[in-house]
Every structure is written in structure tokens, then in C-alpha cells.
Amino acid sequence: MAMNEGKRPRSFYALAAVFAAFVLFLYGPMLTIFVLSFQGPEGGLTFPMRGVSLHWFGKLWEGMGVVDIAAAFRRSVALGAVVMLLTVLLSLGAGLAFRKKFTGSALLFYTSVASLIMPSIVVSLGIGLQFRLIDTGLKSVLDAAGLGSLLENYGTAMGLYTSALGAHLTWTLPFGLLIMLAVFNRFNPAFEEAAADLGATPWQSFRYVVLPLIAPSLVGVGMFGFTLSWDEIARTSQAIGDVNTLPLELQGLTSTVTNPAIYALGTVTTVVSFAVMGGTLALMKLLGRKGGGASR
Numbered sequence: 001m002a003m004n005e006g007k008r009p010r011s012f013y014a015l016a017a018v019f020a021a022f023v024l025f026l027y028g029p030m031l032t033i034f035v036l037s038f039q040g041p042e043g044g045l046t047f048p049m050r051g052v053s054l055h056w057f058g059k060l061w062e063g064m065g066v067v068d069i070a071a072a073f074r075r076s077v078a079l080g081a082v083v084m085l086l087t088v089l090l091s092l093g094a095g096l097a098f099r100k101k102f103t104g105s106a107l108l109f110y111t112s113v114a115s116l117i118m119p120s121i122v123v124s125l126g127i128g129l130q131f132r133l134i135d136t137g138l139k140s141v142l143d144a145a146g147l148g149s150l151l152e153n154y155g156t157a158m159g160l161y162t163s164a165l166g167a168h169l170t171w172t173l174p175f176g177l178l179i180m181l182a183v184f185n186r187f188n189p190a191f192e193e194a195a196a197d198l199g200a201t202p203w204q205s206f207r208y209v210v211l212p213l214i215a216p217s218l219v220g221v222g223m224f225g226f227t228l229s230w231d232e233i234a235r236t237s238q239a240i241g242d243v244n245t246l247p248l249e250l251q252g253l254t255s256t257v258t259n260p261a262i263y264a265l266g267t268v269t270t271v272v273s274f275a276v277m278g279g280t281l282a283l284m285k286l287l288g289r290k291g292g293g294a295s296r
Contacts, residue, residue, distance in 0.1 A: 087225030094182025120234035
């Protein structure tokens with residue numbers, strides 16, 4: 001009897017094999033791209049590898065033909081930062097608002113999360129069409145007023161911080177809202193009551209009590225906002241305007257680039273994503289310690 005106590009059941013090994021296969025299926029393609037990006041100058045897009053070097057990262061730094069990868073990278077980082085900031089602020093405001101019942105709260109909630117179940121390409125097409133209607137309406141109004149010359153150099157209202165920003169927010173805000181609803185659902189109002197008993201104003205209670213306690217969750221919302229924006233393609237494709245983000249450039253390069261430079265670009269973008277997630281987790285842990293100390 002004692003000999004069998006340390007043995008695991010057969011079901012354990014079956015489930016472990018299924019889990020290992022799942023992990024391999026999930027991360028195998030990413031690891032393959034990582035490995036192939038470090039090929040030598042004679043390397044191709046498939047195995048076997050031909051040498052090991054940083055050659056293709058150097059080619060990526062020099063540029064890839066007519067595509068300005070550096071500019072696309074900067075645009076994606078800048079757009080992701082703006083999306084992250086707005087996602088945190090709007091999700092926080094919405095979370096605070098939903099702490100109390102108000103007329104139309106259920107309708108507002110379902111409207112806010114509806115974009116999660118809509119096909120991304122449909123959302124993108126709708127936003128693109130909306131801004132084209134804005135362009136047409138603006139031109140018609142100015143032409144009717146005899147001010148058509150003002151639009152001589154006008155292209156479109158679509159752009160990185162207009163239509164593309166709105167498209168990304170339709171993807172990030174529902175996640176941020178759901179996270180904040182979960183956070184405030186578990187939040188103990190006794191902390192605020194204690195602050196009020198000590199003479200704190202509502203703003204002081206929020207700033208010195210509520211905000212430090214929910215800060216780790218806000219950092220998580222920010223991470224969601226940036227990473228979801230960073231690799232978004234479908235919602236951006238029809239609403240970006242005259243420029244492209246890095247994922248769109250990467251998608252376009254898959255049909256024209258025939259060397260491992262495309263893998264080097266994929267490696268760089270993935271490293272950025274992991275760096276953001278790692279930094280976020282570290283910051284959440286740090287803020288969690290501070291918040292825990294403050295609550296005690």
C-alpha cells in the first residue's frame with residue numbers, strides 16, 4: 001500500500017501530455033520564428049538553418065526597401081501609448097460610475113461591451129465609412145458656403161489619432177471596463193467610510209485610499225490597452241487613413257519579403273510585447289505591496 005502512495009494515476013500523465021501538446025501548439029510557431037531570425041546571410045525562410053548571426057537584425061535596422069519600418073514602429077508605440085492612457089482613464093471613470101445604480105446603466109453596459117462580439121473587420125469598415133461620410137459632409141458644407149478653397153490640401157479626417165484611435169478603443173475599453181467592474185465588485189467600502197470618519201473629502205478619499213488600492217489593477221488595464229493596440233490589424237485596416245501601423249506593415253511584408261528579415265521583425269515586436277508585460281507585472285507587484293502596506 002505504501003509503495004503506491006507516491007505514484008501518480010495514469011490520468012495525470014494523459015493530461016500532462018495534452019497540456020504539453022497545447023503549449024507546443026501555442027508557442028511552437030513563435031519559437032520557430034525566433035530561431036530562424038538568427039540565421040546567417042545565406043539563410044532562408046525554412047529549416048535547415050544556414051549559420052547563426054545577427055545579420056537579419058542589421059538588415060532590419062537598415063530598412064526594408066520602400067517600407068519605413070522605424071516610422072511604423074514609432075507610430076505603433078505612440079498610438080499604443082495614447083490608447084493605454086485613454087483606456088485607463090475611461091475605464092476608471094466608468095468603473096467609478098457603475099459603483100452606483102443609475103438609469104440606463106444596464107443598457108450602457110451592454111452597449112459598451114457589444115463591440116467584443118462584433119466581427120473586427122465590420123467595426124473597422126463601419127468606422128471607415130463614418131469618417132468618409134464626415135469628409136463628404138464637410139466638403140459639401142464648405143462648398144455650399146463658398147469656402148471650398150479651404151480644402152485644397154485636405155485629404156481625409158481619418159488618421160492615426162482619429163479613426164484608428166477610435167477603432168482601437170472599441171477593442172480595449174470593454175476589457176478595461178470588465179476589469180474595473182470586477183475590481184470594484186470586490187472593493188471594501190469600509191476603507192472609504194473610515195477615511196470619511198477621519199474628515200477626508202471625497203477627493204482625498206479617492207486619491208489617498210481608493211487609488212493606491214486599485215493601482216495594480218489600473219496598471220493591468222494599461223497593459224491590456226497597450227498590447228491589444230500594439231498588435232491590432234483587423235480593426236485598423238479600414239480605419240487607418242494614409243499611414244500604416246507596424247502590424248499592417250508586417251502583414252504587407254509577408255507577401256513581398258522572401259528572407260529572414262521578416263522573422264527578425266517578428267522577433268523584435270514580440271520582445272517588445274513581452275517587455276511591456278514583464279514591466280507591467282513588476283509594477284503591479286510593487287504597487288500591490290505598497291497598497292497592502294497602506295491598507296494595514
